[in-house]
Amino acid sequence: MSANDDRVAVETSDRWPDDADETVGVVVNWFAAEGGHVEEGDAICEFQVEKVSVDVPAPATGTLEEIAVGEDEEFKRGDRLAWIRPA
Amino acid sequence: MAVNELQEMYENMVTARQYEERLQEEYLEGKQPAFDISAGPIPGELHLAAGHEAAGAGVCQHLRDDDTVTAPHRPHHVAIAKGVDLKRMTAEIFGRESGLSGGKGGHMHLFDPDVKFACSGIIAEGCPPAVGAGLAAKQRNTDSVAVAFLGEGAIDQGAFLESLNLASVQDLPVVFVVEDNDWAISMPKERVTDVENGAQRADGFGLHGTRVDADDAVAVYDAAREAVGRARDGNGPTLLEIQVHRRMGHFMGDPEAYRPDEDKDAAQQRDSIERLEAELRAHGVDDETIDDLRSRAHDRVEEAIEWAKDQPEPDPDNAYEDVFVNPPSGVTDSEPSTADTGGDD
Amino acid sequence: MAQQEKDDASGQQADRSLTMSRAMVEAIAHEMRDNNEVFYMGEDVADYGGIFDSTEGLLEEFGRDRIMDVPISETAYIGAAVGAAQEGMRPIAELMFVDFFGVAMDQIYNQMAKNTYMSGGSVNVPMVLTAAVGGTYNDAAQHSQTLYGTFAHLPGMKLVVPSTAYDAKGLMHNAIRDDDPVVYMFHKRLMGIGWLPAPDGPKTAVPDEDYTIPFGSADVKREGADVTVVTLGLHVHRALEAAENLADDGIDVEVVDVRTLVPLDTETIRDSVAKTGHLVVVDEDYRSYGVTGEIIASVAEAGLDDLKGVERVALPDVPIPYARPMEDEVIPGTDDITEAIRAVRGRE
Numbered sequence: 001m002s003a004n005d006d007r008v009a010v011e012t013s014d015r016w017p018d019d020a021d022e023t024v025g026v027v028v029n030w031f032a033a034e035g036g037h038v039e040e041g042d043a044i045c046e047f048q049v050e051k052v053s054v055d056v057p058a059p060a061t062g063t064l065e066e067i068a069v070g071e072d073e074e075f076k077r078g079d080r081l082a083w084i085r086p087a
Numbered sequence: 088m089a090v091n092e093l094q095e096m097y098e099n100m101v102t103a104r105q106y107e108e109r110l111q112e113e114y115l116e117g118k119q120p121a122f123d124i125s126a127g128p129i130p131g132e133l134h135l136a137a138g139h140e141a142a143g144a145g146v147c148q149h150l151r152d153d154d155t156v157t158a159p160h161r162p163h164h165v166a167i168a169k170g171v172d173l174k175r176m177t178a179e180i181f182g183r184e185s186g187l188s189g190g191k192g193g194h195m196h197l198f199d200p201d202v203k204f205a206c207s208g209i210i211a212e213g214c215p216p217a218v219g220a221g222l223a224a225k226q227r228n229t230d231s232v233a234v235a236f237l238g239e240g241a242i243d244q245g246a247f248l249e250s251l252n253l254a255s256v257q258d259l260p261v262v263f264v265v266e267d268n269d270w271a272i273s274m275p276k277e278r279v280t281d282v283e284n285g286a287q288r289a290d291g292f293g294l295h296g297t298r299v300d301a302d303d304a305v306a307v308y309d310a311a312r313e314a315v316g317r318a319r320d321g322n323g324p325t326l327l328e329i330q331v332h333r334r335m336g337h338f339m340g341d342p343e344a345y346r347p348d349e350d351k352d353a354a355q356q357r358d359s360i361e362r363l364e365a366e367l368r369a370h371g372v373d374d375e376t377i378d379d380l381r382s383r384a385h386d387r388v389e390e391a392i393e394w395a396k397d398q399p400e401p402d403p404d405n406a407y408e409d410v411f412v413n414p415p416s417g418v419t420d421s422e423p424s425t426a427d428t429g430g431d432d
Numbered sequence: 433m434a435q436q437e438k439d440d441a442s443g444q445q446a447d448r449s450l451t452m453s454r455a456m457v458e459a460i461a462h463e464m465r466d467n468n469e470v471f472y473m474g475e476d477v478a479d480y481g482g483i484f485d486s487t488e489g490l491l492e493e494f495g496r497d498r499i500m501d502v503p504i505s506e507t508a509y510i511g512a513a514v515g516a517a518q519e520g521m522r523p524i525a526e527l528m529f530v531d532f533f534g535v536a537m538d539q540i541y542n543q544m545a546k547n548t549y550m551s552g553g554s555v556n557v558p559m560v561l562t563a564a565v566g567g568t569y570n571d572a573a574q575h576s577q578t579l580y581g582t583f584a585h586l587p588g589m590k591l592v593v594p595s596t597a598y599d600a601k602g603l604m605h606n607a608i609r610d611d612d613p614v615v616y617m618f619h620k621r622l623m624g625i626g627w628l629p630a631p632d633g634p635k636t637a638v639p640d641e642d643y644t645i646p647f648g649s650a651d652v653k654r655e656g657a658d659v660t661v662v663t664l665g666l667h668v669h670r671a672l673e674a675a676e677n678l679a680d681d682g683i684d685v686e687v688v689d690v691r692t693l694v695p696l697d698t699e700t701i702r703d704s705v706a707k708t709g710h711l712v713v714v715d716e717d718y719r720s721y722g723v724t725g726e727i728i729a730s731v732a733e734a735g736l737d738d739l740k741g742v743e744r745v746a747l748p749d750v751p752i753p754y755a756r757p758m759e760d761e762v763i764p765g766t767d768d769i770t771e772a773i774r775a776v777r778g779r780e
Contacts, residue, residue, distance in 0.1 A: 026121035028626045029451055029635065036447035044448070048626040051122045052342045072629075074120055122627045124569050130756060131570030182570070182755030193572045193754030208574040209532060210504045243503035245535065271504060273480035279503035340627055345479035403761035406753050 008060040010045065010082040012075075017052045023077045025049035030071055032064045038084060045081060062086040088305055090370050094380060096148055096304060097367055100140035100360050102384040103164035106173075107135040107335070109388055110163070110180065113396075114339050122340050128181055128396065133194055136164040138334035141359040142266045143168040145307030146234060146327070149315040155203040155220035155233040157213030160195045161266075162206035165236050171199040177391040183398035190401040191409065211241040214250035214263065221259035221324070232260040232318040239328075240271030242285045251292040251326065260318035262311075263326045267298075268333040273345040289326035298328040304363040332357050450638045451624025453485035455597035459604035460487070460524065462642050464494055467522060470608060471498040473509055474526030474562075483528055484564045484623050506536035510561065514544045517559035522608060530563035530617060531577050544613045545588030558611045560604075561589075566619040566666055566716060567763055569628055573751035576759075578665065580715065581722030583615050584693040590614040590647055591694040595622065595668035598636045599691055602645030609644070619665045633669040650697035652704070656686035659773050660704040662727050663714035664690045667764065671714055674769040685773060693723065698730045702738075705731050709740040710776045714769055719746035743772040 012025065029046040032038050043055040044064065058064075065085045069075045088096075110133065117127025124131065136143070139161065147168035150156065158165040166176055172187070179186025180194045187197055195208040203220070207213055217235035224231045241247050242265055254261040265285050269276045282288070289296025295317065299310045307329055314325035332354035336343045343351065367377060450458070464470045471494075472487055478501040481488035491499045502509040506527065513525035527533055533540060540561065547555050567576030584591050590612055594600035600618065607614040622634040653668055654675050661671045668689045675685035688704055690696060705711050711731060715723040724744035731739060745764045753759055 022120070024120050028121065028629075029624055031448045031450060031454075033447065033449070038448070042448065046451075046626070048121050050342065051340050051627065052344065053626040072121070121629075123629055124627045125756075131572065131754065132575070186755075188754075190755030190758060191573075191751075191753040193570065195574070196572055196754070208572070209535065212535075240504045243505045243508075245505065245507050271475070272483070273476045273478075274501045274503075278501055400757050401753075401755050403757045406750060406758035406761045407748060410750050 007065060007083040007085055008062070009080045010056060010059060010084060011078065011080050012047060012054070012056060013078050015054050015056055016077050017049060017054065020050045020052065022050045024074055025077065026074050027069050027071055027081065028053060030067060034064055034067050036064050038062065038064050056081065058084060060084050060086045088308060090372060092148065092308070093305070093363070093367055093370060094372065094376070096144045096308060097360070097363050098380045098384055099144035099148070099168045100304065100363065101381055102387060103140045103143060103167045104137055104360055105384050105388045106163055106167060107137045109392055111135060111335065111339060113392065118340075124340060129194075130182070131193060133339040134161040134337065135335050135339065136161045138268065138332040138354055139266050139301075140164045141301035141304040141307045141363070142236070142264060142329045142331055145301075145304055145329075146262070146264055146311040146315070148308065149312050150234065151231065152202050153229070153231045155217060155231070156205075156236065157217045157234075158204070158206035158236040159210065159213060159238060159241065160206070160208045161238070162194075162197060162236075166197060166199070166204055166206070169204045170202045171197065171204050172201070173387065173391040174394045175199075177395035178398045181395045181398070182400065183395060184401040184405070185398045189405060189409070211237055211244035211246040213237065214247050218250045218254045218259055218261055221254060221261040221318070222257065224260055225257070230260075230319050230321075232262065232315055234262045234264055234315075236264045236266060238271065239265055239267035239269065239276050239280065239285055240274070241265070242288060243280055248288070248292070251288065251294060251324075254324040255292050255294040258321070258323045260321065261324040262314045262318055263324065265326065265328040266331050267328055268331045270333055270337065270346065272337040272341075284328065286326055286328040294324045294326060296326040296328070298330070300330045301359050302330075302357055302362060304359050305366060448638070449635050450597045451630070452594065452597045452600045452618065452634045453488060453623040453625065455601040455638045456486060456604050456618060457488055457490060458638070459601045459642065460608070461490060461493065463605065463608040464490070464498060469521040470524065471500060471521070472524045472526065473500040473502050473513060475502060475504060475528045477501060477526060482526070484618070484620050485625055486526060486562060486564070486618065506532055507539055510536045511539035511543065513559050513561075514539055514547070514557055517557045517613075518547065518555055522558050524560040524562060524608065527561065527563040529575050530565045530579050531574050533563070533579065541586045541588075545586060548612065549588060556611050557613045560607045560614050560616050562616045562618065564620050565617045566621055567752050567759065568621050568666070570754055570756060570759055572754040576752040578617070578619075578717045580617070580664065580693055580717040581726075583617075584723065584726070588613070589694065590692065591617070592647065592692045593617045593619075593664045594691065595619075595665055595689050596634050596636045597638050599645060599651065599689075601638055602643050603691065605642050606644040606647060610647075617665070621666050631669045633672060645691065647692045648695035648697050649691060650700040651689045651691055652686060652700065653689045654685065654687040656684040656708070658684040658708055659710040659712060659776060660686050660688060660701070660708045661712045661714060661769065661773065662688045662690060662701055662704075664693070664723070665716060667714045667716055667769070670764070670766045671769050673766045674773060677766070677770055678773060683773065683777065696727070696730065698734070701727060702731055702735045705735055706738045709738055711739060711741070712743045712745060712769070712772045712776050714764055714772075715744070715746040716763060717747060718749050719744065720749050722746065741776040741778075743776040745769055745772045
């Protein structure tokens, strides 16, 4: 069991707009930086799919350990955008 | 309505619908996956009129080249029906040098003096100039008329209300055409206007007012004939409100999150073009003729778009020209004026 | 430059940065919670959240009476804001695009801006007039202006132009609390909207708690010894980019962000010119009779001996054209600023 199993993934499946046919989105903004402290529920990221902008709240309180998809980068629904190490 | 007039109206409406749908494709190109408004072959805002066609066609079919039309930021269907040069209009929308304004105006600021068409981007601002065109016609004793198109959101704007009064008190040959699609971007009409029937504003200002539903394009045609005729006969202005349906968002890129699905669906279902087609068939027009009309519209739209895309972009330095038709030379004229300035006799 | 201080006191605060729009909204929400008489009126501010995200998310918390969609009637609703303010409320009225001011200018410059003076101070107008400004996305002549000079020129209104999220929040708190009318211009390109990507720069760390930035306080966004660039809004970021490029050539550029045009922090500007001797003013408004002329004149008045060279970079006196090559030509770019900095140094 690796230490990484303790990390909480930041992903978008349950935030995806209901009527979006597209499965590809783009990260528009990160509101926290790698190594920064985040609080559960705060918007830490904003992505866009089919002209709709969606906020992604932090799923846990802790440290934003790794950002996998940077600003202006595309990703598929279900992709992990980042990892949080819970406090 | 005679069959050939029905066909002309149908062709105008189909051309407008196809044009808007093709522009939508062109516009969205280059703006994927993240919608960047300044990217692609048509940058900036684009307001398409799918669902409004009957208003443009039904009114403009009664107009001549010497009748003036002003239109708002959603103008293409009106321009097409008025006879604006479609290739040069398209080139303008694509920002090319051979566009109507050399690329300076873009889709919200299309000017075609040959058919006296102009559109602009500030709500209701086209109303006073239309009144002015009517004023000129009256002063010169011609029978040309002026038509101002506006949306239902614009009937709350001062410029419109003042224009109603001025046209009415001076008996000017003006028709105000309100295209009521019920939405001012995200604001539904009932939230911002206290009357359901905007034509009632006419009563308050002393002119004739009528409201028709564009589901029946023939009804629009008939109401417009009466209004334009009233103006041309020197019997004053009319306020003509036409219920239309906005089939697309306010501007391209508008996800319409504020709009209930039933409302969007209803707009899709109530298609005045389909109904007019049925009307044509009821008048004995056969499939082949209808197909011909449609494919002529298609070809015309394709030709305009392909031509436009082939045109060169303007030189950056063109930006400095056309501020004035008579640019100041910058040289101070030190010679005295030849006018007699008075003084001792 | 040390105006941004992360709050380490609690230790458990989120380290977050915000877009400029979110920072503005945060300030508005705070003031609205604090005072029931603060409300926001504008077109498409309710369900839509503002065309440029100026009220995003506020309808849910505050409802339609306080996040109020208004008819397309600028004269009526801006005038109504004047009246409500004179009753002691604190309305925020929004011009969707600053270019729309024309239809309502009487209420703005003849009522909002003058009633305090014309009444000898017995009446005041504690309102904020927000407006989206700026081009660079091909919205043509009637939807791309900043009009900084027009509003700064007419007496009786304070005028703020934030360039970063941190500045936006502090200036908004101050604007709402100010007992005088404040025109708050937010540049569309800086808001951090998905469909109008912002440059790097406006998104900054923003403290959770409320804070104010005083008006008349320019911010030196980059210290430098060789040339002073005074600017505002979007062009703060273009100037910073130019400064980065020129650092490689050994030209050390100081970038002064005015943050407010009325009142103007002439002291900071003059101190900077006293240090560098060279002044470039960059403005996204028309060149003649505007911001560039005003700033240069104010420096010349007090510090003519310090001034070895002056350049202004602004829009030419033409309506803003639609087509991309022409819009790019008229709106000053980073290259234009770089060129001006080199040129002003050539004058000794």
